Amino acid sequence: MPHNPSAWWRTAAIYQVYPRSFADGDGDGTGDLAGVRARLPYLAALGVEALWFTPWYVSPLADGGYDVADYRAIDPAFGTLDEAEKLISEARQLGLRTIVDVVPNHVSDEHAWFRAALDAPPGSSERELFHFRPGRGPNGDEPPNAWRSEFGGPAWSRTEAADGAPGEWYLHLFAPGQPDLNWAHPRVRREHEDILRFWFDRGAAGIRIDSAALLAKAPDLPDFEPGRDPHPYVDRDELHDIYRSWRSVADAYDGVLIGELWLPDVERFARYLRPDELHTAFNFDFLSRPWAPDELRASIDATLAAHAGVGAPATWVLCNHDVTRTVTRYGRAETGFAFAAKRFGTPTDLALGTRRARAAALLTLALPGAVYIYQGEELGLPEAEIPRDRVTDPMHDRSGGVDPGRDGCRVPLPWEGERPPYGFGGRDTWLPQPADWAPYTAARQENDPDSMLSLYRTALRLRRGWADPGTEALTWLEGEPGLLAFARADGLICAVNLAGEPVPLPAHTAVLLSSGPLDDAALLPPDTAAWLRG
Known part of the structure; x- marks a missing residue:
């Protein structure tokens, strides 16, 4: 069938931009929107059809920008709102649509709502927007329940009154700087629908929804019990009504909703992709599988069957800003991915991993549906070993230093030259670049027909030339x-x-x-x- 431009998302190759590490336009060592704008021709030449930007909003960066303080302003480290609008427009002129990241489960502890909640007394309307609770035990010294943070440690932190007296506890499924919102409150729902409209009005073509399965919580916040059904905060049925409301907003703009859903049950996963809910969702099952034919085939079959049942396209991804880079992962004895398995100094055969990553690129680009490419994958970048004193990811600290965190896949890109900063900008990049990355620069690979960059460019060109790519x-x-x-x-x-x-x-x-x-x-x-x- 002929390609339908309004359904571009069904078959698109989408490039993930981590703005802090893509390109630095002002020379301060941190990536920014000016850097991205200067490199838009590179992205157009690569052959992708859309760009997904991880959060570029005002943030104290307690979790790489996923702690948002203001959704309607760009963090000064990245630029301005006017520059973001220009970037969206300039990208569109080159045939590149823009997807922005929205983080609905939580906000930053510097968000105006949370600051007001801390200043307000228990039981106030300001605190109703979050999950504040008294502690358990004789003096309220124990958390309200035993939930654990996704980053390790308890999912609760205790507040402190102006006079230093201990107060209520608040819920944060991630870092303490990321208080969870109360999605049972209508004001929370209205605010996020307005946020969607704000970015659609500025030309965004789609919204990527972070931690999409975690928003709704059981009203009484019960302790988690393995096998408990329903789960007190994962994949609750109340979520579907939220996303049906979001879909009505998106449809008014011909916009796309893309969910980050880490769910092992493919049938439960597919429910979010019914015609009146999300358009697509990330397929983490495929990403997590080891380099083994039976495993990959089983994942492909299960994924296609689940999506066919709701008429949605599958999505394929090998890596992102949270996951060990493909070249490194496929060069290890354990080639699947699990957060709990990450360790410093894991032996890696990069030559083997690179061969497998090249093969995996052709596999994913040939599968039916859409595909996501994380920045640097087209250069064959390996995971970088970050010195412990330079690690910024909260996963590292909250694991007691066992987990190396996710910084290794977030290192600034090498563009040109023989030594750091490899044309990225600045003298000292916000995360250190390895001294042996000269062979990975885009300039070095540009005219090499055997390079990873050439492989991706050729594959994406062939893929776009198909009459109906991948459906x-x-x-x-x-x-x-x-x-x-x-x-x-x-x-x-x-x-x-x-x-x-x-x-x-x-x-x-x-x-x-x-x-x-x-x-x-x-x-x-x-x-x-x-x-x-x-």
Whole structure:
């Protein structure tokens, strides 16, 4: 069928921009909107169709900007609201739509609402916008329940009165600087619908919804019990009414809603993608699977089946700002992803990881649906080891220093040159760049036909040239053990060898692209993918 421009999100290749680390326009070592605007031609040449920006709002950066103090203002470190509007407009002129990040579960403890709540007495209307509770125990010294923060430690912090006396506790499923909002309150709902309109009015094409499954809480905030149904704060049925309201706002602008949903139950996951709720959601099951044919095929099958049931497109992603970079993850003994498994100094074979990451890129770009590319993936960047005294991520501190945190995938991009800051800007970037990243710079890879950048550019160009990229169902092809191969209705065949030895390619008439050299036209080397014409 012909491509429908109004449904661009069903098949788009979307590039994730982490503004603090993309490009620095003013030379202070922190990425900003001026830096992004200067690099828009690079993004257009890459071949993506939309840009997703992680939060660029006013924030004290207790959690990388996901602690928002003001949704209607740009943090001065990044620029101004006027500059954001220009960026959205300039990107659109180059064929790039903009998706902004909204964080509805919580705000910053510097948000005007929370400051007012702290100044107000218990039981006040200001405190009703959050989850304030008296403590348990004789003197209220124990948290109201035993919920744990996503970052480790208790999910409650105690307030202190002006005279120093201990007060009520407030809920924060993440860091203490991120108090949870009370989504049972109508003012919270109205405010966020207004925030959506604010950014749609400024040209945003879509909204990415952070921690989309966590907003609603059980009214009595009971202790969590394993197996308890329903969960007191994850995937509660009340959420669907919230997102139906959001959908009516988005539809008025032809805007798109994209959920961050970490849910193991694919049927529960798919409920958020019904025609009157979210348009798409991130597929973290695929990202979390190890580099194994049975695992990846099972994830692909389950994902496509769940999405088909609600008429929504699947999304595919290998990495983001929270996850160990693909090149590093696939070069380790444990190639799946789990937050609990992250450790400093994990042995990594980067040559192996790079071969697998190149193959995985062709696999994801050939699958039906939309695909997300995290900045630096197109350069083959590995995870950086951050010195402990430079780590900023709260996951590190709240784990007692065991978890290295997420800073390693957030290091500023290398653009050109032989040493840091590699053309990023400034002398000392906000996170240190490795001294051996010169081979990864965009300039070094620009004219190298064998580079990761060239592979992504070629694959994205071919993908955009398909009459209807990635919306048809696929048919699995039989082959040697370790071969993951499928055919699409448009004649494309994607074959990936996850075995330890070369395997025969499926029958084909031409090789369109391969992630590595094919020594024999009939054999596919290990950890290599090929696009074939059937």
